[in-house]
Amino acid sequence: xxxxxGKPEFIKVLQRIQGIVEKRNTMPILANVLMESSNGRLNxxxxxxxxxxxxxxxxxxxxxxxxxVNARKLFEIVKELPSDKVDxxxxxxxxxxxxxxxxxxxxxxxPSKDFPVFPAIDDSRLEPVDSDNLKEMIDxxxxxxSTDETRYNINGFLLEKExxxxxMVATDGHRLAFIEKQDLKSAVQKEGVLLPRKGVMEMRKxxxxxxxxxxxxxxxxxxxxxxxxxVISVRLLEGEFPDYKKVIPKDNDKMAVAEKAVLLAxxxxxxxxxSDKIKGVKFSFLKSRLVLSSSSPDIGDAIEELDLDYxxxxxxxxxxxxxxxxxxxxxxxxxxxxxLKDPLSPxxxxxxxxxxxxxxxxxxxx
Amino acid sequence: xxxxxxxxHEREIRVLREALNTGRLAHSYLFAGPExxxxxxxxxxxxxxLNCASATDDACGECASCLRAASGTHTNIVEVAPTVKDRDExxxxxxxxxxxxxxxxxxxxxxxxxxxxxxxxxxDGAERLMPQAANAFLKTLEEPPAGSIIMLVTxxxxxxxxxxxxxxxxxxxxxxxxxxxxxALVEKTGATEEEAMTAARMTGxxxxxxxxxxxxxxxxxxxxxxKRLQSITDVSEALKFAEELSKKDDILEALETLKGWYRxxxxxxSGAENLLVNRDVYGYSDGSFEGRRREGLAEDFFSIEETRxxxxxxxxxxxxxxxxALILKLVD
Numbered sequence: 177x178x179x180x181x182g183k184p185e186f187i188k189v190l191q192r193i194q195g196i197v198e199k200r201n202t203m204p205i206l207a208n209v210l211m212e213s214s215n216g217r218l219n220x221x222x223x224x225x226x227x228x229x230x231x232x233x234x235x236x237x238x239x240x241x242x243x244x245v246n247a248r249k250l251f252e253i254v255k256e257l258p259s260d261k262v263d264x265x266x267x268x269x270x271x272x273x274x275x276x277x278x279x280x281x282x283x284x285x286x287p288s289k290d291f292p293v294f295p296a297i298d299d300s301r302l303e304p305v306d307s308d309n310l311k312e313m314i315d316x317x318x319x320x321x322s323t324d325e326t327r328y329n330i331n332g333f334l335l336e337k338e339x340x341x342x343x344m345v346a347t348d349g350h351r352l353a354f355i356e357k358q359d360l361k362s363a364v365q366k367e368g369v370l371l372p373r374k375g376v377m378e379m380r381k382x383x384x385x386x387x388x389x390x391x392x393x394x395x396x397x398x399x400x401x402x403x404x405x406x407v408i409s410v411r412l413l414e415g416e417f418p419d420y421k422k423v424i425p426k427d428n429d430k431m432a433v434a435e436k437a438v439l440l441a442x443x444x445x446x447x448x449x450x451s452d453k454i455k456g457v458k459f460s461f462l463k464s465r466l467v468l469s470s471s472s473p474d475i476g477d478a479i480e481e482l483d484l485d486y487x488x489x490x491x492x493x494x495x496x497x498x499x500x501x502x503x504x505x506x507x508x509x510x511x512x513x514x515x516l517k518d519p520l521s522p523x524x525x526x527x528x529x530x531x532x533x534x535x536x537x538x539x540x541x542x
Numbered sequence: 543x544x545x546x547x548x549x550x551h552e553r554e555i556r557v558l559r560e561a562l563n564t565g566r567l568a569h570s571y572l573f574a575g576p577e578x579x580x581x582x583x584x585x586x587x588x589x590x591x592l593n594c595a596s597a598t599d600d601a602c603g604e605c606a607s608c609l610r611a612a613s614g615t616h617t618n619i620v621e622v623a624p625t626v627k628d629r630d631e632x633x634x635x636x637x638x639x640x641x642x643x644x645x646x647x648x649x650x651x652x653x654x655x656x657x658x659x660x661x662x663x664x665x666d667g668a669e670r671l672m673p674q675a676a677n678a679f680l681k682t683l684e685e686p687p688a689g690s691i692i693m694l695v696t697x698x699x700x701x702x703x704x705x706x707x708x709x710x711x712x713x714x715x716x717x718x719x720x721x722x723x724x725x726a727l728v729e730k731t732g733a734t735e736e737e738a739m740t741a742a743r744m745t746g747x748x749x750x751x752x753x754x755x756x757x758x759x760x761x762x763x764x765x766x767x768x769k770r771l772q773s774i775t776d777v778s779e780a781l782k783f784a785e786e787l788s789k790k791d792d793i794l795e796a797l798e799t800l801k802g803w804y805r806x807x808x809x810x811x812s813g814a815e816n817l818l819v820n821r822d823v824y825g826y827s828d829g830s831f832e833g834r835r836r837e838g839l840a841e842d843f844f845s846i847e848e849t850r851x852x853x854x855x856x857x858x859x860x861x862x863x864x865x866x867a868l869i870l871k872l873v874d
Contacts, residue, residue, distance in 0.1 A: 203614060225617050226654060290613040293606070295657065325646065326681065328653030372654070397655050411617075411654040414687040 177241025178265040179213040183254065183276070185233045186218075186262055190251040192385075192406065193222035195378060196229050197247040209247035210291045211264070213237040221294055222247055225411075227375045228294050232405035239265075242288035245272045253281050295409050297400050302391040307383050309357050310390070313344045314380050316355050316533055319502040321373045322348035329415030333376055335394070336368030345420050351499045352423055352536040369394055370417055375410025382408060423536055428515035428524050432461055432486040436512045439466075440504040442480045446470050447497035449478040455497040456542045461486050461516070470497075493519045494542040500525075503535045544587045544601045544608075548580050549726055549749060550718040557713065558588055559599040568711035570683050570692045572668070575715025577697035578750030584715075585664045585693040586611070589619045592691065593659030607659065617657045620648055624670040626855075636667060637794070639856055642675040652687045661690035668694035669701035672856065676703050683709045701851075717747035731756045744802065764799040771800070774873045784869040788861040797850040800872075801843060808839035845871055 190209070197207055203225075210221040218235040221228070243266045250272075254262060259277035266272050270285035314333075322330040327349070334345040343356045379401045383390065391402040394412075401408045447455045450470035460467040466484050471477035493516060504512065509527035516523050525535040545555050561567045573581040590601035590611045601608050610616045622645075626638035648663050663686075665671070671679065683706065686692055694710055696702060720742055726749065727738035733756050740761055745751035755761065774780050790796055806818045849868045852859035 205615060226650070290615055292615045292617060293610070325649055325653075328649070328687065331653065397657060411657070413653055414655050414689070415653070 177211070177213050177243055178239035178263075179218055179235045179237040180261060180263050181218055181233065181235040183257055183260050183262050185235075186254050187251075189218070189220050189231045189233045190247070190254060192231055192382075193220065193229055193247060194251055195381070196222045196224055196227050198224040205244060205286050205290055206292075207246055207248070208244035208286055208291070209250065210242065210244045210288055212242035212288070214240040221291070223292050223294075225292060226372060227378050227411075228292075228407075228409040229378065230294055230407050241266060243270050243272055243285045244288050244291050245283050245285040249283060250274070253283075294407075295398055297402075297407065297409065298393070298395070301395060302393040302400065302402055304389045305392040307388075307390050310392070311380065311383050313342075313355050313357060314376060314383075316506045317344050317346040317353040318373070318376070318380075319506065320346040320348055320351050320353040320535075323373075324348070328413060329370065329417060332370045332372040332413045334368050334417040334420070335371055335399075345417065347418065347420065347423075350496065350538050351503075352420055353503070354420065354424070354534045354536075356532045368417060369399065370413035370415065371399055371410060372413050375399070375408070378408055379410070382406060423522070424534065425515075425517060425522055425524060425536070428517045428521070430461070430486075430488040430491060430516045432466070432484050432514045432516070433528055434466065434482070434484040434512055434514065436504055436507055436510055438482055439484075439512065440501065442468055442482050443497050443500055443504070446478045446480050447501070449475055450497060454540065456494050456540050457497040457500075458492065458494045458542055461488075461491045461493075463487065463490075491516055491519065493523065494540040495523065495537055496540060499537050503537075507533075544590060544603045545584075546600070548583055548587065550722055551580060551584060551715060554713055554715055555584060558584070562588070562591065562599045567691060569686050569690070570710040571694065572699065572702075572707060572710035572712045573693060573695045573715060574699040574712060575697065576717050576746050576748050578745070578748035578752075578754075579715055579718050580749065581695045581697075581715050582664065582666045585666075585695055586619075586621070588693065589662030589664060589691075592662055593618050618659055618661045619664070620651045620662075621664040621666065622648060623666040637855055638670065640665065640667065640671045640675055642672065642678055645671075645675045645678050648679075648692075649682060652682065652690050656689045661687075663690065663692045664695065665693070666695045668696040668706070669698040670855070671702070671706070673703070676706055680705055680709065718742075718749060720747055723747055723749060723752065727752055727756065737761075760795070760799075763796075764802075767796055767799055768803055771869075771872065774869075777870070780869045780873050781866055784865040785862060787869070788865040793861065793865075794850060794854060797846055801846045801850075804839055804843040804846060808843060811839060842872055 193209055197209065206224055212219045213235060214237065216234060216237055217232050219230065219232045221230040223229070253274055257276040258279055261276065263275040264272065266285065270287050272283045272285045274281040274283065317333060321332060325331065330347055330349065336343050340358060341356045343354070345352065345354045382401060382403060386403050393400045398412055399410045443457065446468040447457050447470060449472050450456050451472040456470065458469045464483060464486060465481055466486070467479065467481050469477065469479040503525055507527055511528035513526045513528050514523060520539060522536050522538050525537065527533055545559070548555065573585055575581055587601055590608050591599060593607045593611065593616065594601045595605035595607055596602040607616065611619050622640055623634055624636055624638040624640050625632040625644065626635040632641065632643065652661055652663065683692055699707065723742045724735060724738045727733060727741060728735055730753065737756060741752040741755040744761065745755050770783055774783060787793060787796060809818060845868060849864050851857065853861050853864050
């Protein structure tokens with residue numbers, strides 16, 4: 177294998193895969209990136225067996241071939257190279273030589289035949305998606321995804337379709353975020369699939385990086401996102417997502433409407449003095465005002481009052497402030513609706529004037 | 543057909559293939575049996591068969607799936623084995639431990655949907671699961687995610703936590719048939735049939751141990767060891783011998799040799815000379831059986847085993863002290 181490539185292009189394709197390669201204990205080759213030169217292009221691929229990513233860049237190829245080398249080291253080397261052009265070649269025993277200007281690196285590689293293969297992609301199942309909508313859906317739910325490895329069925333997002341709507345749901349057992357959008361075309365199948373957090377976050381990065389039309393496809397085993405020459409394939413999670421519809425309360429008839437910015441700022445202040453681990457803050461809903469208070473036996477207490485629209489009977493309820501803040505920060509609207517039932521039932525947060533985005537949060541006993 | 547490449551174990555493999563054919567595979571297996579007889583190989587071939595494109599009850603060994611499995615990069619197959627920690631890296635080492643990080647690797651594979659076929663996990667040297675790792679594994683072992691199978695492989699099932707054992711279906715692997723093993727050894731090493739037989743018997747009919755036995759000339763080493771032990775007459779000699787032993791790299795093997803010898807003596811003392819393993823090796827006519835009763839020999843046998851366990855990971859007892867205590871007891 178032998179090719180010559182511009183340093184900026186080389187950096188760009190190598191940078192994208194850095195998030196994927198992982199120091200895993202079971203398979204040393206996964207720390208490597210697969211490079212393949214043919215037809216005037218350099219194709220690269222990396223995987224941790226959960227997310228697969230491949231990319232490609234034009235290059236001046238003088239000899240076809242393929243090899244794998246340590247992705248992190250190669251990236252570090254290329255970043256620091258002195259000139260704008262990089263020469264890469266392989267010799268016997270998969271040794272890779274990187275040359276630029278007067279600098280010369282020789283790195284031990286591994287044979288490309290031992291590298292996992294990129295899952296086959298059926299192009300006919302890819303459909304264009306609206307990237308802004310998809311971004312919004314990810315951003316408004318990703319913080320609620322569970323990080324508890326033992327509950328793998330909620331370590332990701334539920335993506336499903338109902339009639340003309342696409343829905344994304346995430347939960348960690350204490351809160352649940354749910355968002356619906358009118359059809360992003362039909363890339364999503366009717367039966368829901370579970371997308372793992374890590375893969376979705378890689379897709380999210382790609383959405384930020386590029387403009388224009390993205391292709392998305394979901395099959396029984398994986399979800400695929402494609403943009404120009406960049407392809408991300410994510411293995412789906414096993415298991416059943418909890419029946420979230422049962423969790424959404426129907427009879428939360430006490431409604432309050434608050435200014436998002438005001439509520440967010442004062443919550444952040446008051447939660448400073450809530451006890452360390454669980455950021456419990458007491459919410460006292462009174463006529464036209466809300467009193468937030470927190471206390472920590474070792475440090476002290478805080479109290480703050482703010483105005484809001486509320487005309488039902490008084491209610492006193494405690495929530496984890498972190499969970500509240502996460503949602504308020506993701507919200508674009510200026511006003512937030514809070515629906516409650518009683519101090520021991522979950523609360524519902526929604527933007528004012530829309531039911532597409534729903535956030536359920538379990539109360540605490542303080 | 544790779545199941546066919548496995549020496550012996552017709553019975554065990556037949557059981558697994560029947561389960562495979564009738565769709566009645568258990569979700570967790572414990573493959574137990576002496577070291578070096580093909581348990582891991584059987585587990586691996588079962589994993590390959592489950593993912594093979596031929597979709598039969600055996601792996602073809604030639605399709606893309608089988609080849610990827612052979613190079614260790616199959617997305618559906620994950621294998622863990624004991625490791626030692628070298629700074630932050632985990633380096634495979636049979637005398638190391640299976641750590642909780644490795645169990646997390648397994649869990650992170652199992653939570654994804656199978657890439658065709660079935661997900662298979664092989665835990666080799668399962669007796670070396672650290673207690674924390676074993677406990678982290680329990681829930682998964684009891685009820686693995688859909689479409690997956692877990693195979694624990696061990697040569698010391700008694701060292702596993704009972705909570706692990708009770709969650710698995712056990713398949714007991716018997717030692718290899720002596721004749722077949724001798725043929726294989728002669729073929730592989732070019733040893734004479736006589737040497738092959740000794741190696742087979744000395745290693746409890748284990749292929750890999752017998753290969754090692756022949757390769758390292760262990761027969762001679764063992765004889766020397768026994769001779770030394772027998773020649774000890776006073777305490778200072780015993781202590782010196784213990785010190786030498788404690789400095790040996792192959793101290794665990796030396797203890798195995800000693801165990802074999804005590805086992806034979808105990809058996810001979812009960813009059814069952816036809817069951818001797820080392821009949822041709824040490825010359826039992828030299829009076830080594832006199833002076834001790836069978837119970838005493840059996841007790842010594844267990845002392846050796848206890849010492850072996852103490853100095854092996856994860857307990858890492860002081861080798862010198864452990865060996866001194868043992869040798870003094872043995873020559874007493």
